[in-house]
Amino acid sequence: MSETHLAELLRSRGLRLTAQRQLVLRAVHDLGHATPEQVHAAVREVASGVNITTIYRTLELLERLGLVRHTHLSHGSPTYHAADDDQHVHLVCRSCGRVGDMDPELLRPLADRLCAERGFRVDIGHVALFGVCGECGERT
Template sequence: MTTEPQDDWRQRLRGQGYRLTPQRELILAAVDALGHATPDEVHAEVRKSSSAVNVSTVYRTLEVLQELGLVRHTHLSDRAPTYHSVSDHEHFHLVCRNCGKVTSVDADVARGLVERLTADLGFVPDIGHLALHGHCADCG
């Protein structure tokens, strides 16, 4: 019998000494459902199911989930960080400055850049945290 990904994150949470709470489950489910979301957007999604979760709980829980490697964040705007689940493929983001469209791009696209930074500078970038800002094809 194989372990479901949902069970895996539950085991990771318990293995690090954290309790599995309904709020944590709701918050992780909201991140999964929204794809890319700020803490306030996660809070709004969670409140659809439970009014008992306040915004400070969302912020603290997102930090815990990130420490455990269950979510990542990047900065898609000057606003709060945007979180996404790691259950999706590793990717970086293209953000259109004009229309705000966010495109997820497979990490392999940046392989040449990563190899060059590592070889030339000894620097290993965190691609999942990367957001490149510019203009999409529609906005030119």
């Protein structure tokens, strides 16, 4: 998202574009999948005075604006990614912690069956599958 578009979106909501908001959004885009702590570390490389509370508040605002999404990939902090990324299933390696993506259509048959049999609608964008990635699997 361009800074101009972000500024217009914020202005339309009675908010202003701040350096912190720009940096947080850029960090989420650059990191791909990141916890608030990882976003904080990336932002602090550019602006050392930004505290973790500002990061959390900014991520919440950006999510309300539809610019980022979060999912829970473990018992810790949520993980954020850009909302303009295609919807995807998260693949989380229990060995190295790496997060990969998978086409959600691979889960469509299961989602359709759950809906038909139980009336349960799966939010595929929040699905996380845990296991061991190919690289870590080769080492064992």
